[in-house]
Amino acid sequence: MSITEQINDYIGSQSEVKRSELQTLHDLILNIKPNCQLWFLDGKNSDGKVVSNPNIGYGSYGIQYADGTTKEFYRVGISANTTGISVYIMGIEDKKYLAETYGKNLGKASVSGYCIKFKTLKDIHIDILEAAIRDRLEQK
Template sequence: MNIKAEIKAYIDSQVDQKRADMEALHNRIRHIFPKCRLWFLDGKDDNGKTVTNPNIGYGLQTMKYANGATKEFYQIGISANTIGISVYIIGIQDKTYLSKTYGDKLGKASITGYCIKFKTLEDIHMDILELAIRDGVEQTK
C-alpha cells in the first residue's frame, strides 16, 4: 500500500467526528504545504509491537542527535488519540515556545513542548493552529 492509501485508510478508520476532523486537518495542512513530503508511521516497532499511535507526517527535516547521528523525520504530525487529535510540531528547540506563543489564543487545547492536543476542531481556533504549524515549519527549515 502506498503512503497516500495508508493515510486514507487510517483517517477512514476513525469514528465519525474524529474522521471528519482528521480529514479536514489533513486537507488544511496539504493546502498550506502542497509539495511537502508525506509520511505514515503505523505506530509499530521493528518487531511489530505497537509502541505509539499511528501518525501522519508532513515535511522533511534532518534531526541531529547529541552523539552526532542524524535522522530524516517529518516537521508536522497528526494523530488520533483516545480523547481527540494530537498535532505534533517537531524540532522546536524552546520547549515552552508553543505554550507561551499560542496557548492563550488557541482555544480548548493542552500544549506541551511539541504537541497540541484537543478534542475536536470546534474547540480550537484553526487560524491560530495554522500559524503555529507554519511557525514550526519555519523554525525547522
Template sequence: MHILHELILKIMPDAQLWFLDGKNNEGKIISNPNIGYGLLNLHYTGGKTKAFYQIGMSANTGGISLYIMGIKDKAYLAQTFARQLGKANVSGYCIHFKSLKDLNMTVLEEIIRFGSGPK
C-alpha cells in the same frame, strides 16, 4: 482529522507524506499510528541524525494530537500560542485537543505555518 489534513496540505502542498503504523522495528506497538508532513532531519546526542516529519497528527481515545517537530525552545509553543488557541493542552512539541471546533482556526493555521518552516 480530514479537515486538519486538508489544512496542512493547503499550507504544505508539496510536503512529503509519512504514514507510520506506530510499530518499532520488532513490530511492537510503541505509539498511535500517525500521519506526518514535510521533512526534517532530527539531530540526536552523539551525532546521529534521523529523517522525520515536520508536522504530524494522530488520533487517540482523548482526541487528536498535532506534533510540531524540531522546536529547540520547548516553552515556545505554549508561551506563544496557548492562550489564543482555545481549548487545548500545549506542551513542548504537542498540541492535544478534542475537536477542531474548540480551537481558534486562525491561530492553528499560524502554528502549522510556523511548524512547516525552518526553526
C-alpha cells in the same frame, strides 16, 4: 501500499467525527505546503509491537543526536488519540515556544513542548492552530 493510501486508510478507519476532523487537518496542512513530503507511521516498533498511535507526518527536517548520528523526521504530524486529536510540531528547540506563542489564544487545548492536544476542532481556534503549523512548515 503507498503512503497516500496508508493515510487515506488510516483517516477512513476513524469514527465519523475524528475522520472528518483528521481530513480537515490533512487538507489544511496540504493547502499550506502542497508538495511536502508525506509520512505515515503505523505506531509499531521494529519488533511489530504497538508503541504509539499511528500518525501522519508532513515535511522533513534532520534530527541530530548527541552521538552525532542523524535521522530525517517530519516537521508536523497529526494523530487520533483516545480523547481527540494530537498535532505534533516537531524540531522546536525552545520547549516553551509553542505554549507561549500559541497556547493562550488556541482555546481548549493542552500544549506541551511539541504537542497540541484537543478533543474536537470546535474547542479550538483553528486559525491559531494553522499559524502554528504554518510557522513550522515554512521554516528553512
